[in-house]
Amino acid sequence: MSRPRLLVMSEAIEKLVRPPETEFDIVRLEGVGDRDAFLRQHGAGIAAALTSGVERFDQARFDLLPDLRLIATITAGVSGIDLVAAAARGIAVTNAGDLNAGDVADFAVTLMLAHAREVVANDRWVREDRWPEARRRPARSIATHRVGIVGLGHIGQAIAARLAPFGCEIAWWGPRPKPEAPWPRFDSLDELAAWATILIVAARGDDSTRGLVTRDVIEALGPEGLIVNVSRGFVIDEPAMIAALKDRRLGGAALDVFDREPIKGSDWAEVPNVLMAPHVAGVTHEAFAAVFAGALDNIRRHFAGQPLLRRLA
CATH class of the missing domain: 3.40.50.720 (NAD(P)-binding Rossmann-like Domain)
Structure with a gap:
């Protein structure tokens, strides 16, 4: 045979x-x-x-x-x-x-917490011997954040479940309502971004989501907002995001994925307030x-x- x-x-x-x-x-x-x-x-x-x-x-x-x-x-x-x-x-x-949804969700929350609580900047502060000179400015409590999740599939639901114990408000947007979901759904992604202080992108990465997070969505998130992406790089208008970060119209970004991978990290040297990882959210044994x-x-x-x-x- x-x-x-x-x-x-x-x-x-x-x-x-x-x-x-x-x-x-x-x-x-x-x-x-x-x-x-x-x-x-x-x-x-x-x-x-x-x-x-x-x-x-x-x-x-x-x-x-x-x-x-x-x-x-x-x-x-x-x-x-x-x-x-x-x-x-x-x-x-x-x-x-x-x-691998649980591991991706773990990493999304890790990126969010690391950026929001300035883990890398605090590490650098100590290594540069600046601690004896002064303390760093206080960060915002995680419980006060409003977290908007883009896409409530397996990964999005796992992210929401992991964030719930932190006490932050959670809402989401996706193309189809899910009446069984315990978190409120916004009518549009723009409205979710305007409400959120942190936007976590967990939408499925295919042609239907290409460019989903537009310049308008980024503008709605605003100068105090943080965007976290564990979906695919092309889901975000990457040039618009970079421009907004440079102009301080977007507060920060924590990215595991990029439009064209692998990136040359040095090309991002002039982009402020970005935490980057080499597409490893789902990479566990x-x-x-x-x-x-x-x-x-x-x-x-x-x-x-x-x-x-x-x-x-």
């Missing part, structure tokens, strides 16, 4: 997920120059693909993969996948779903083990004719 053909988008993904060659006929794209030309020649018969979610799967690429029926993604984001085109072709798409095993499990489920988990399309 022939093994099902599995397309693996990179050597790194293969090493992480480790699909057994005893189970699958693995088609590798690592080192391939013209990927479309390669798939035009070898794409027939490929029934499933294993991806990080950023690699391109659009109408044109689907034309090169006539037998593709599953795209299994190891992350929550699916910015490279045209979900509408996939659904129209009967191609299932799965992602990490809630498997436990989360990695769960999402990699989850992707492989869905591939096996697909070929066994079993229901898929965390299905998006």
Whole structure:
């Protein structure tokens, strides 16, 4: 019996997920120059693909993969996948779903607390021997903040649950009401930003959320406001955010993600009041083990004719 053909988008993904060659006929794209030309020649018969979610799967690429029926993604984001085109072709798409939501939420709250309580600046103050000269100015109590969460999916809900014990007010906005949510939903993102002192972006990162946090949203958050992003960099109008930070029209930013990654950190040297991390919110041993095993499990489920988990399309 022939093994099902599995397309693996990179050597790194293969090493992480480790699909057994005893189970699958693995088609590798690592080192391939013209990927479309390669798939035009070898794409027939490929029934499933294993991806990080950023690699391109659009109408044109689907034309090169006539037998593709599953795209299994190891992350929550699916910015490279045209979900509408996939659904129209009967191609299932799965992602990490809630498997790493708790760890991402932990990091979002960590970024918020570190920035709001000026942890890095206080560390620098001590290291620079400035403590004997004077104390730093007092920070604002976390309990007095109004935290607006953009997107109340798995990660957004986990963020809200973690913040509730701090005593701060919590509200959210997303494209669809969730009557079961215990936190109030604003009618628009602009209104949420105008109300909030801290805006945490946890929306799903795909074409529907590209540029969601506009210049107007940033302006509404204002010169005392803090924006935290654990979604995708392109969800925020990054040039508008940088300009607002430089002009002090936005109080601060704590960012785990950027529009084009990896960034050159020195390019941000003149951008004030920014706390940055290299896209690590979901990077824990436990989360990695769960999402990699989850992707492989869905591939096996697909070929066994079993229901898929965390299905998006």
